[in-house]
Amino acid sequence: MARTTTVAGLSGTDRLVYGCDYNPEQWDPSVWHEDVRLMKEAGVNLVAVNIFGWAELEPEEGIFRFEHLDAVMDLLAENGIGVNLGTGTSSTPAWLTTAHPELLPRTADGTARWPGGRQAFCPSSPVYRDHALALVEQVSARYGSHPALRLWHVSNEIGCHNSLCYCDVSAEAFRGWLRDRYGTLDALNAAWGTAFWSQRYSAWDQVLPPRLTLSATNPTQTLDFNRFSSDELLAHYSAEEAALRRNSDAPVTTNFMVAAHIRNQDYWSWAPEMDVIANDHYLDHRLDTPHAELAFAADTTRGLAQGRPWLLMEHSTGAVNWQPRNIAKGPGEMLRNSLTHLARGADGLCFFQWRASLQGSEKFHSAMLPHAGTDSQIWRDVVELGSALGRLREIAGTTVHADVALVFSWEAWWAHDQESHPSGDVRYIEQVHAAYKALWDAGLTVDVVAPGADLSAYKLAVVPNLYLVRAEHAAVISDFVTNGGSVFVTFFSGIVDENERVVPGGYPGAFRDLLGIRSEEFFPLDPAHPLPLDNGSLASLWSEALRLTSAEAVLHYAGGHHAGTPAVTRNRVGAGEAWYSATVLDGGVLTDLLLRAAVTAGVQVPEAQSGLETVTRRGNGHEYVFLINHSAEDRKYRVSGLELLTSEASADVVTVPAGAVRVVRTTPGIPDTDGPDQGRKDAGNVSH
Structure with a gap:
């Protein structure tokens, strides 16, 4: 693993990363040059490409067409914008599921889930894996040394929809996982407590996933199936990673989903396999205090990164499209959300997506370039955030301390x-x-x-x-x-x-x-x-x-x-x-x-004020105090130093206007105890 990879290094110049998902296949090539011009205006330096590109790259089995992706990669390289290149395997093309319907996932009641959405495949399917790895070989061989390439992006939000598959192929894979875990049926029976309800197994082929039953299922069987399912998805990640490394030296990762509504991957076991820890996070308005859950997700992602800087691979400029009520962000909220991730250890902030789609199920999901175009508040906020990250560039590589x-x-x-x-x-x-x-x-x-x-x-x-x-x-x-x-x-x-x-x-x-x-x-x-x-x-x-x-x-x-x-x-x-x-x-x-x-x-307790979030990053001989005001009133905080967003010096107290953010670099003299090689506190990576 290339654990020396830094997030800031993905920008190409050790700046904070500012980026997005870019889906040029949804647009006529005549739009691409305008996109790149506006990306540079906003300060974008990393874009994720080819996330859902399988059908574009392989329109028929074994027939590969790279002309459009070649043009996009070259255009981005010419304009100094790096690429987080997807392997394209996150959604199966129609020709594959038509030819091999046996790879479709099945729910606990045995019902097949059909194509037409995304992730329409069983994670244990050898047919899916063979075709996916063939695509990865083609993509990595062609672009493994491309000048735009900064990072490999395996699949996308792995297991978001298909983490638990109960089909016969999954059942056989589950039995293999159990054999590796327990060795013998006697050990399995003891671990699962199968003396209860006459559940004892006398042959391995009797063991099934916890499919829908008339009563409660065996809880240890269900727990082990969760463990197996997380491991099975990780095994596919590792298979794609191995294919990439045969053709490229670029770092490899995938986007985690540390969020309130996603629970099917044990990311403590996944994190050691990543060159860069990356997370997707969206404000969840089903919660009472969405911004507090945002902070929890950021702190958890930092834990997965063992205290090192990490990458926010996706968040939103405004509303999403998948909650009961998709609420747009209010004045200053995008900046507050983004800089909260930065405060809590991110060295890169990326959005889904660059240009708002005109068709498909995500057409009402916000984007950096909205349907309203550049004459919009979202676009002005996007440009403002890019400018702010430029003023905060010295924070790259610093870390967060907690007692x-x-x-x-x-x-x-x-x-x-x-x-x-x-x-x-x-x-x-x-x-x-x-x-x-x-x-x-x-x-x-x-x-x-x-x-x-x-x-x-x-x-x-x-x-x-x-x-x-x-x-x-x-x-x-x-x-x-x-x-x-x-x-x-x-x-x-x-x-x-x-x-x-x-x-x-x-x-x-x-x-x-x-x-x-x-x-x-x-x-x-x-x-x-x-x-x-x-x-x-x-x-x-x-x-x-x-x-x-x-x-x-x-x-x-x-x-x-x-x-x-x-x-x-x-x-x-x-x-x-x-x-x-x-x-x-x-x-x-x-x-x-x-x-x-x-x-x-003996914890040093900071001055707490209602609605004022305070976090400190350390490094470069400084402390950087982030003050994020979620309230409707101005807040004052006692700190001395230079406020980086306004370039105003403070000798004692900083005023944080309602809904605003201030970042204060304290006067020199703070010991530089944290750094990228510390990996302090061994926050994760505990074996199970």
């Missing part, structure tokens, strides 16, 4: 949200977002890390709803506390091991001794009937009757049939302390408790 870690797990998400659990109202990602939002409200910068990641560089670790945890990963958290760290664990954590087997002896299982508590039973709450707490706030969705073994109570239930029992506890262990919340707390209460835990742990 707080938040433990996040895709496989815990898979296990947590299965059926037959105590409450269908409690969803993993919602509780993760709640914990993150409380930290965000407190103004605390957070590194998102994998279970088992080294926590020694942190002062506080937050562990929300980590339902599934391996014993060795729980031990990392216990050792962290014993050695002086603080941890804040929320309910329904530590309940099962990696095989979905309940940790016996009472809840919260793997964390019971660390937290100094014991619970025998859960008491989910009706969302309409919360319980009062003794501080006057309300507890919702969840409760449990805790017994203290070594912990002390911080808050108690003040109503219900276990009134007077602890709702929040704290346990002193070794040189550190372990907090536990046995319910869903009001956001303000959770923020206050996390602040209390942070201060006790």
Whole structure:
């Protein structure tokens, strides 16, 4: 892997990357020169090309036509614009699915999903893979040393629509994966607990994916199918990557989808295979505070990059086209969203897409060049952002420092949200977002890390709803506390091991001794009937009757049939302390408790103001303080230095107008402790 690749280097001049998806096949060649002229006006220096180009490049099986892509690649090279070149394999052409309908994916009820959209293929299909790799060989051989090439882009948003396929080909591949994992049927039967409901297997061909049943499915079977499906998609990525490397030295990646509604790839296992960590993110207006989820996604992507700068490969200038209500961005919102990603470690900002499509299902998705053309606010915002990135170019290569870690797990998400659990109202990602939002409200910068990641560089670790945890990963958290760290664990954590087997002896299982508590039973709450707490706030969705073994109570239930029992506890262990919340707390209460835990742990707590997001990047002997004002009022922040967007010096306080962003380079003297080779804190890449 070419892990020395820098994101800024993709621009060709070590500038911050500014780019987009470019789909010239949707336009007459007469438009291409105008596109390139406007790209240069906006400051674009990297474009993703050939993302959905399979049918254009191979209109018939084995017949390849490269004339148009040749012309586009040459035109971009002549104008100094780099290319993030797609392999073109993300959507099958009609001739392939017509000739080989057996490669179409099937859902859990056995129904085929037909062509006409995108990703109409089974990830395990050898027919799909053979044809895809033949295309990759052709593309990489032709463009592997092209002067415009900066980065290879394998497929696109891998697994966005077809991550789980239940067809017979997938079933056979799943059995092969299980043989590699367990070795014997006896081991599989033990791991899956098949003594329950007479599910024992006596031959491998009896084992199937978790297809739709009349009752609840085996939870470990379902969990392993999620693991297999993530690994199967990664295996295809690796096959394309190998084909690319035979013909090219350019770095290789694909675009992750770290977002609230995407959960089917375990990116902790994918990240080590990428030369550059790249993510797609779109503001989700189905959430209460979309910009806080944006910050969480950016911090998670930085965790996947092990603290190094990363690339935002897609976001939007305005509305998307796939939410129930696709809301355009308000004044200043595009700049705020973009610079939030930059603040949290991105060294490149790219959009989907360059020119708004006139046809197809994404014709109402916003673009850098909208249907209204250059006489539009979006275009003016695009040019403004390009200019801003020019003024911020010195930030490239700097990194983000955090004293707080938040433990996040895709496989815990898979296990947590299965059926037959105590409450269908409690969803993993919602509780993760709640914990993150409380930290965000407190103004605390957070590194998102994998279970088992080294926590020694942190002062506080937050562990929300980590339902599934391996014993060795729980031990990392216990050792962290014993050695002086603080941890804040929320309910329904530590309940099962990696095989979905309940940790016996009472809840919260793997964390019971660390937290100094014991619970025998859960008491989910009706969302309409919360319980009062003794501080006057309300507890919702969840409760449990805790017994203290070594912990002390911080808050108690003040109503219900276990009134007077602890709702929040704290346990002193070794040189550190372990907090536990046995319910869903009001956001303000959770923020206050996390602040209390942070201060006790020695975290330097910044000045927090409602609606003002503050993040700091370090490097080049400076600190760069990003001040992002999401409120409708001006905010003042105490910091001295040069504001880079306005070129105004500040001796004490910077005013951030309503809805605006300010970036302050502090006076020299900050130690340059972070750099591209640090890879600090081993935030991810924990083996499963």
